Amino acid sequence: MHIKLEQRHGSSLLWQGASYGLAILAGFVATAMLLKLSSADVTTAFEALFRGALGSQRAMLRTLVAATPLILTGLAAVVVFRARIWSIGQEGQVYAGAMGAYWVASSLADAPLVVVGPLAIAGAMLGGATMSGIAALLRNRYEVNEIFSTVMLNYIIVYLLSFLLSGGPWTEAGTTVAYHQTPLLAQTAWLPHLAGPLHAGILIALLAAIAVHLLLERTSSGYDMRALGANQTALRFMGMDVPRIVLVTMLLSGALAGLAGGVELLGVQHRLKADYLFGLGYGGIIVAMVGGLRPAGTVAVAILFGGLSSGAVDMRIQSGVPDSLIQAMQGTILLFVLCGTALARYRLTWSSAK
Amino acid sequence: MTVALQASGLSKRYGDVVALDDVSLDIHAGEIHCLFGENGAGKSTLSGCLYGYVQPDSGALAIDGRPMRLRSPAEALRLGIGMIHQHFKLVGRLSVIENILVGAGGRGLFLDTRAARRRLAALCADYGVALSPDAIVEELPVGLQQWVEIIKVLFLGVRVLILDEPTAVLTPQESDRLMAALERMRDAGMAIVLISHKLREVMRSDRVTVLRAGKLVASLKTAETSPEELSVLMVGRKVSPSYDHNRETPGEIVLDLSDVYVNGERGHRVLDGLSIHVRAHEIVGLAGVAGNGQRELFETIMRVRPLEAGRISIDGKDVTAGSTRDVIDLGVGHIPDDRYLQGLIGSFTIADNIVLGRHHDCAFRKGPFLDRKAISSFAADSMSEYRVAARDSGTRVDRLSGGNAQKVILARELQRSTSLLLANQPTRGLDIGVIDYVYRQLLAKKAEGFGILLASEELDDLMTLCDRIAVIHRGKIVGVVDPSGTTPQHLGLMMAGQAVSGGDAHAH
Incomplete structure (x- = not known):
């Protein structure tokens, strides 16, 4: 028997939607099997998960809070991936963004929010953009593959923060070194809250999503980025400055990821601690991929994943399942979505050779 | 004559496209049977059905009078039907004899090279081919690689040999030699199916079957037809192959390359001290066997x-150290040979491709935003002027036929260029109707005062269109000739790198 992949002629929207639904369902089924393996009660665990994510108004707001940085890192991944620049430096850029915001906010401890807020946000974007800018320059100048440079930069920034926090200049005075954290920022630097735990960062994230959508689809710079992703050779033959487009795209992506770090610092944590930021950048890559590299899809998936991670906390409390299981679940959903996309684009055909 | 292969009522659809519509034909032993038609006429689908690569939706095949179903090329080979593709299926790093034995399949654990070598030597002697069994295939010239492919199939004892545009990669001399060898195979009783769109080869066949839009238009004895009749049958209307060709006095030099040296990706020389110039009001042809530096020259x-090393100037300005943008700003248009790689963004719309490279111009922009209205009205005008057939300017270019995609490039490049046109194989893969259109556009630009550098594999076309023809061989211009004072054979010798005395060959 032969099994062949055949391209579908015009993949229908229905198929695409169905494949996404199936992928998410499959993700849940796989997670249920993992729960079974760790001999937890599946019903209790899932009930706690859903209650934690959607069970009350407060739970829903917490879901949005968790989604906020994922929207921004997701957008950062959308921008570079649409241009086919394989930067996976969002993780490090989140750290650099939080560090930039912390540096600005802690230096301006006495200024009012209207001054500190915007400046700290700018510091976050600058921090992230510095990281991605380095990778862009390395690619343009020395043809260093951005995959390698961004991974290396992720390590460098994490260790730099670790140095600053373990006995370095940012270490909280009077505590033992073991905490690895800065003191709390002055309240003047905290982002205002909209309702309950929900802070103004969600507005920044949604505005960023609209801006990225307009940029990619409507502006001439966005045309450059999409064209770079679709056919770099044709762009070169048309006399376009490809290195400049790479630099601009990377700076924008880094600024968005940096923003995620800044918003998380100013809106939720109010102090720098490496653990708080871990996984936001890599999570953003998954969010962007599952969201079809489109801003609207990214927002939707970020909210789904935000719900999963805020529900995971309740799940751990209720059934003792470690919340890292949720990361496994998110990874599983990504794999199934990738399969689903292939299924929406191709069809399997069987032919029996007698 | 016995019928070696009979097809009756073959039909094949791909989605909405009817690739083959109720085609029946007989292939006789001892004949060269030519399948003739434009690109997209159904030649490849038909030949695919004949050797088991394509499964027809309906219709039947009979081999030596017995009904057969071919489910795979391997099955066709077992039944004595072999195919030579345009793109060779050889293992480049292996030797000639190894490639041949790979095809022969393993009977037993060890390859019987001694017997194979004897047979190879006999076949080479039969067809007058100088092929060393131990030569590494990728080091052989293309013409000999093709022979490895042919002998590989002959080894399996095929009686029906199908060749898909076999002369596309050959010089005229190599083509002649191949045709002579095919005639010998025919005389030995084989059936040869030759897919071609070159009239010169078609006229050497015994019978010709003309396909148009998936239908069989005519099956004729070649001796009883004429090139004129065949070309009318192929396109379904009369085309005039002659162009109003005003010989104007060439003007200033618009493109000047002197002693240009360029290296390829692997560090080897691809342009080796090349010099050429093009004047205004002049079409300079570039003739050469594919892979002798044409693409690198345009790049x-x-x-x-x-x-x-070397120097390039355009319109009197030195661009040796310049950028692509500088060249384009000097009014240069470029029609690349690989249109979907270098000329178009496949997933973008016609409108986006027509403004590609100009999308930052004020005319197409409102602040940071693209002015969609201005872009689509400009694209719609361009589409009607350059006769791009598509529903609207929002159609993706990778959904267009080759001819319409080429017209999108023409629309963009001809509108923005002002002095020099670089056209590399601008008619490759196009229908005769579109070829005619492209050439008329080039001649109109020449009359406007453009200088044009035109590379083409179709020597006849170069000879009718060009004011001078430069022959490129191994990255060098080996001669420049006046088309009125030369013949395709003479050009062919130069393309093959042979020093030619006489004529008015002179470099630069």
């Missing part, structure tokens, strides 16, 4: 490929 002029 170098467009400044996407770095120069080792």
Whole structure:
């Protein structure tokens, strides 16, 4: 028997939607099997998960809070991936963004929010953009593959923060070194809250999503980025400055990821601690991929994943399942979505050779 | 004559496209049977059905009078039907004899090379081919690689040999030799199916079957037809192959390359001290066997490929150290040979491709935003002027036929260029109707005062269109000739790198 992949002629929207639904369902089924393996009660665990994510108004707001940085890192991944620049430096850029915001906010401890807020946000974007800018320059100048440079930069920034926090200049005075954290920022630097735990960062994230959508689809710079992703050779033959487009795209992506770090610092944590930021950048890559590299899809998936991670906390409390299981679940959903996309684009055909 | 292969009522659809519509034909032993038609007429689908690569939706095949179903090329080979593709299926790093034995399949654990070598030597002697069994295939010239492919199939004892455009990669001399060998195979009783769109080869066949839009239009004895009749049958209307060709006095030099040296990706020389110039009001042809530096020459002029040494100037301005943008700003248009790689963004719309490279111009922009209205009205005008057939300017270009995609490139490049046109194989893969259109556009630009550098594999076309023809061989211009004072045979010798005395060959 032969099994062949055949391209579908015009993949229908229905198929695409169905494949996404199936992928998410499959993700849940796989997670249920993992729960079974760790001999937890599946019903209790899932009930706690859903209650934690959607069970009350407060739970829903917490879901949005968790989604906020994922929207921004997701957008950062959308921008570079649409241009086919394989930067996976969002993780490090989140750290650099939080560090930039912390540096600005802690230096301006006495200024009012209207001054500190915007400046700290700018510091976050600058921090992230510095990281991605380095990778862009390395690619343009020395043809260093951005995959390698961004991974290396992720390590460098994490260790730099670790140095600053373990006995370095940012270490909280009077505590033992073991905490690895800065003191709390002055309240003047905290982002205002909209309702309950929900802070103004969600507005920044949604505005960023609209801006990225307009940029990619409507502006001439966005045309450059999409064209770079679709056919770099044709762009070169048309006399376009490809290195400049790479630099601009990377700076924008880094600024968005940096923003995620800044918003998380100013809106939720109010102090720098490496653990708080871990996984936001890599999570953003998954969010962007599952969201079809489109801003609207990214927002939707970020909210789904935000719900999963805020529900995971309740799940751990209720059934003792470690919340890292949720990361496994998110990874599983990504794999199934990738399969689903292939299924929406191709069809399997069987032919029996007698 | 016995019927070796009979097809009756073959039909094949791909989605909405009818690739083959109720086609029946007989292939006789001892004949060269030519399948003739434009690109997209159904030649490839038909030949695919004949050797088991394509499964027809309906219709039947009979081999030596017995009904057969071919489910795979392997099955066709077992039944004595072999195919030579345009793109060879050889293992480049292996030797000739190894490639041949790979095809022969393993009977037993060890390859019987001694017997194979004897047979190879006999076949080479039969067809007058100088092929060393131990030569590494990728080091052989293309013409000999093709022979490895042919002998590989002959080894399996095929009685029906199908060849898909076999002369596309050959010089005229190599083509002649191949045709002579095919005639000998025919005389030995084989059936040869030759897919071609070159009239010169078609006229050497015994019978010709003309396909148009998936239908069989005519099956004729070649001796009883004429090139004129065949070309009318192929396109379904009369085309005039002659062009109003005003010989104007050439003007200023618009493109000047002197002693240009360029290296390829692997560090080897691809342009080796090449010099050429093009004047205003002049079409300079570039003739050469594919792979002798034509593409690199165009890339170098467009400044996407770095120069080792030499000088390039356009319109009197030195662009040796310039960028692609500088070249384009001097009014240069470029029609690349690989249109979906270098000329178009496949997933973008016609409108986006027509403004590609100009999308930052004020005319197409409102602040940071693209002015969609201005872009689509400009694109709609361009589409009607350059006769691009598509529903609207929002159609993706990768959904267009080759001819319409080429017209999108023409629309963009002809509108923005002002002095020099670089056209590399601008008619490759196009229908005769579109070819005619492209050439008329080039001649109109020449009359406007453009200088044009035109590379083409169709020597006849170069000879009718060009004011001078430069022959490129191994990255060098080996001669420049006046088309009225030369013949395709003479050009062919130069393309093969043979020193030619006489004529008015002189470099630069």
